[in-house]
Amino acid sequence: MQNKIYIKRSSRKSIALKIDSNGNIFVYCPLRYSTDKIINLLQEKKQWIQTHLQRVQVQNETNKDFISYKKILILGKDYDIKCSNNKINIGNLYSFDYSKDYIDALKKWLQKRAGEILKTKLEYWANIMKTPYNRVGLTSARKKWGSCDNKHMIRLNFRLIMLPMECIDYVCVHELSHILQLNHSKKFWQNVSKYIPNYKEIKKSVSQYSFVLKLF
Ligand SMILES: [Zn+2]
Structure with a gap:
């Protein structure tokens, strides 16, 4: 996972740290907040950031079959997706034809x-x-x-x-x-x-x- 840091300065008064599901780190801070202060903040919050990044990694690993469309969730249950001869099979439950892109279908x-x-x-x-x-x-x-x-x-x-x-x-x-x-x-x-x-x-x-x- 490549972790990028994005700094978002705005007219806000407080500082917030967020981590998205790709492991990107976002620092939201006031307009005049210096880069030095941001570096200090990231240092201070190192433990929190690491814990969060690990959680994101575990989640992505758990959900990787859904993210790569090998499996699909329907009403909370997971089914395998199998495509052959322009036919999509969702578990043993559903089956239908498709022409081009199976994800789109x-x-x-x-x-x-x-x-x-x-x-x-x-x-x-x-x-x-x-x-x-x-x-x-x-x-x-x-x-x-x-x-x-x-x-x-x-x-x-x-x-x-x-x-x-x-x-x-x-x-x-x-x-x-x-x-x-x-x-x-x-x-x-x-x-x-x-x-x-x-x-x-x-x-x-x-x-x-x-x-x-x-x-x-
Ligand atoms: Zn509401």
Whole structure:
């Protein structure tokens, strides 16, 4: 893993260190923060950086078959991908034809299934929560699982289809709760916990799937 350091100066007041899934280190700091100070900071935080980089490496190793599209996750279960004679086989579960790029074909197939399942799930929770939304759409966002705007339009990331059903439920309840509260206040989480009492646990497992956001 090649670790690059990126320095992002802006009008912010505080300093933050972040490490992405490629092992790149980002230093966010105020405009006048000197390079010497940054070097000192990196020295001070050496232990933290090393621990984090190791974690990224372990995660990438664990997920390497998904990252290289040898395997695919569907509703939290993993399946082998086999391609031959312009046919894709996903475990013993699904099989369909493709012409050019198998990854592209897989993406389209996932998007179609995501459309069906995610919309049904959202509808289900909207009924239970008695919280009607305006419209729902699928996104391919790289950072967010879902969103809800002030016009009550909900967007769900098609990659959610790769996560276990309980994670999909959580994201649906989360976005629907934004119809009542557009923030992440105490009241908001109280509403989420009414329907998903163990939401904290599920929220953590959703974050473990963040590598999925980079796929396709
Ligand atoms: Zn939110």
